[in-house]
Amino acid sequence: MAAGAFLNSGSGKDYPGNLTLFVFVTCVVAATGGLIFGYDIGISGGVTSMDSFLRKFFPEVYRKEHADRSTNEYCRFDSQLLQTFTSSLYLAALVASFFASLVTRAFGRKWSMLGGGVTFLFGAALNGAAQNVAMLIFGRILLGIGVGFANQSVPVYLSEMAPARLRGMLNIGFQLMITIGILAASLINYGTAKIKGGWGWRVSLALAAVPAAIITVGSIFLPDTPNSLLERGFPEEAQRMLRRIRGTDDVGAEYADLVAASEESKLVEHPWANIFQRKYRPQLTMALLIPFFQQLTGINVIMFYAPVLFRTLGFGRNGSLMSAVITGLVNVFATLVSVFTVDRLGRRKLFIEGGTQMIISQIVVGTLIAVKFGTSGEGDLSKGYAAVVVLFICIYVAGFAWSWGPLGWLVPSEIFPLEIRPAGQSINVSVNMLFTFAIAQAFLTMLCHMKFGLFYFFAGWVVIMTIFVYLFLPETKNVPIEEMVLVWRAHWFWGRFIEGAPTQNGGRLPKDPNSNVEMNPPAPQRQKQGSNFTLNLGISL
Numbered sequence: 001m002a003a004g005a006f007l008n009s010g011s012g013k014d015y016p017g018n019l020t021l022f023v024f025v026t027c028v029v030a031a032t033g034g035l036i037f038g039y040d041i042g043i044s045g046g047v048t049s050m051d052s053f054l055r056k057f058f059p060e061v062y063r064k065e066h067a068d069r070s071t072n073e074y075c076r077f078d079s080q081l082l083q084t085f086t087s088s089l090y091l092a093a094l095v096a097s098f099f100a101s102l103v104t105r106a107f108g109r110k111w112s113m114l115g116g117g118v119t120f121l122f123g124a125a126l127n128g129a130a131q132n133v134a135m136l137i138f139g140r141i142l143l144g145i146g147v148g149f150a151n152q153s154v155p156v157y158l159s160e161m162a163p164a165r166l167r168g169m170l171n172i173g174f175q176l177m178i179t180i181g182i183l184a185a186s187l188i189n190y191g192t193a194k195i196k197g198g199w200g201w202r203v204s205l206a207l208a209a210v211p212a213a214i215i216t217v218g219s220i221f222l223p224d225t226p227n228s229l230l231e232r233g234f235p236e237e238a239q240r241m242l243r244r245i246r247g248t249d250d251v252g253a254e255y256a257d258l259v260a261a262s263e264e265s266k267l268v269e270h271p272w273a274n275i276f277q278r279k280y281r282p283q284l285t286m287a288l289l290i291p292f293f294q295q296l297t298g299i300n301v302i303m304f305y306a307p308v309l310f311r312t313l314g315f316g317r318n319g320s321l322m323s324a325v326i327t328g329l330v331n332v333f334a335t336l337v338s339v340f341t342v343d344r345l346g347r348r349k350l351f352i353e354g355g356t357q358m359i360i361s362q363i364v365v366g367t368l369i370a371v372k373f374g375t376s377g378e379g380d381l382s383k384g385y386a387a388v389v390v391l392f393i394c395i396y397v398a399g400f401a402w403s404w405g406p407l408g409w410l411v412p413s414e415i416f417p418l419e420i421r422p423a424g425q426s427i428n429v430s431v432n433m434l435f436t437f438a439i440a441q442a443f444l445t446m447l448c449h450m451k452f453g454l455f456y457f458f459a460g461w462v463v464i465m466t467i468f469v470y471l472f473l474p475e476t477k478n479v480p481i482e483e484m485v486l487v488w489r490a491h492w493f494w495g496r497f498i499e500g501a502p503t504q505n506g507g508r509l510p511k512d513p514n515s516n517v518e519m520n521p522p523a524p525q526r527q528k529q530g531s532n533f534t535l536n537l538g539i540s541l
């Protein structure tokens with residue numbers, strides 16, 4: 001692939017070097033870490049809609065579901081225990097990501113990935129063989145630990161390996177693998193639900209071992225990133241690796257910047273204490289808000305519970321699993337759109353377009369359901385009507401898949417300075433998991449109580465996050481990862497938190513071209529040793 005094809009000239013520093021085959025292959029292998037997360041997201045919804053599974057582990061839900069058809073449709077699957085099955089994984093991932101940050105910083109990114117793969121393998125085995133709810137939930141906790149380690153290390157690994165101008169594209173490989181994992185899981189559920197003996201769910205759960213084996217074996221062969229090698233005191237290896245991944249010997253400027261970042265990083269003994277310093281306020285805010293917002297889009301209502309949701313809407317068993325396959329396909333293909341546009345259009349445009357699309361489609365879906373089911377929850381959907389509901393759910397999924405889906409992992413992984421990167425990424429993962437957990441735990445109950453209003457609820461959040469992005473998220477496309485502080489310094493709001501940002505500019509405040517808001521304080525001219533970088537945000541600095 002010609003790397004230059006994606007170059008948006010003039011935006012940011014451009015170190016010499018191309019997208020080498022070596023870096024491409026390592027990034028593809030590392031991105032497979034996303035498969036385990038995706039497989040897991042996709043598998044639980046289908047399994048919890050299988051009768052044989054419900055009868056064995058959740059007989060009460062099974063009875064309720066088969067009870068009198070006049071029962072309120074919104075509340076058919078409402079069960080705390082069933083929700084705990086889905087959500088226990090995310091609590092485990094939340095805790096695990098903190099441990100992962102220590103491993104990632106002290107031993108390198110690849111060992112975190114390996115740890116994630118191995119734990120996930122054990123979880124898959126336990127789940128496939130489960131005899132009771134305890135085994136099931138314990139297995140899911142192991143899977144969660146695996147996800148915590150993988151999600152903590154893979155996005156950072158990808159962002160450090162990639163050349164700046166292709167960072168978005170390579171990083172989104174992670175999200176692409178998540179979506180492929182989700183799709184594979186729904187296809188497998190579709191097949192295993194048809195198994196007559198009632199053990200199809202075992203196959204679905206045990207097959208999680210396949211993506212786990214891929215990342216486990218893959219990570220053994222992965223090299224570590226130059227940033228991590230330097231930080232851990234291997235300067236020669238770091239330089240050699242940089243030459244190898246950039247495919248050129250002319251890596252002096254980039255190496256000098258890595259050394260500068262690593263020197264600063266070494267001054268920081270306690271990244272967990274440092275991240276709360278004022279100068280990291282913009283990054284900390286994003287590490288907290290981006291994953292929170294990503295989950296408040298409501299995407300996992302569709303991802304976890306699509307089959308259950310579609311059955312609630314009166315789809316037959318087959319129809320509901322099939323609809324989950326359709327949303328899964330849309331998710332994969334729409335993610336590809338962001339792969340090819342994120343480094344050209346930038347992050348902000350995708351966030352704003354995707355957000356708007358999600359708001360509109362959520363309002364339409366909520367209204368379509370309101371019209372048919374009202375507040376009583378009684379009613380039936382005709383085939384044509386149901387198809388329109390699925391269509392708008394697909395438009396919503398596409399909007400997510402080229403905005404908050406990939407960018408929810410990309411942006412946090414690229415905005416932290418090296419010294420707080422693992423800590424910052426852990427915060428990102430754990431907030432993401434906390435709210436994934438909250439939504440997984442609460443959705444069936446929320447649907448039962450808020451009814452169609454649930455879709456308006458999430459639409460309201462997407463309005464808030466879209467405005468937030470417009471005002472507070474600077475564009476980060478093409479900016480080298482170790483130079484990112486300049487973007488914050490130049491921002492109209494965040495500049496005030498960063499030292500060294502002058503407060504005068506001839507009395508005039510330039511406008512941020514992305515938000516069209518006055519920048520205060522104005523960005524300084526950056527002259528860095530070993531670098532001739534002027535940050536080009538479309539303004540003269």
Ligand code: BGC
Binds near residue numbers: 175179406408409
């Ligand atoms: C999110 C998941 C979501 C998935 C859907 C990911 O970025 O973190 O929670 O299920 O996208 O594709």
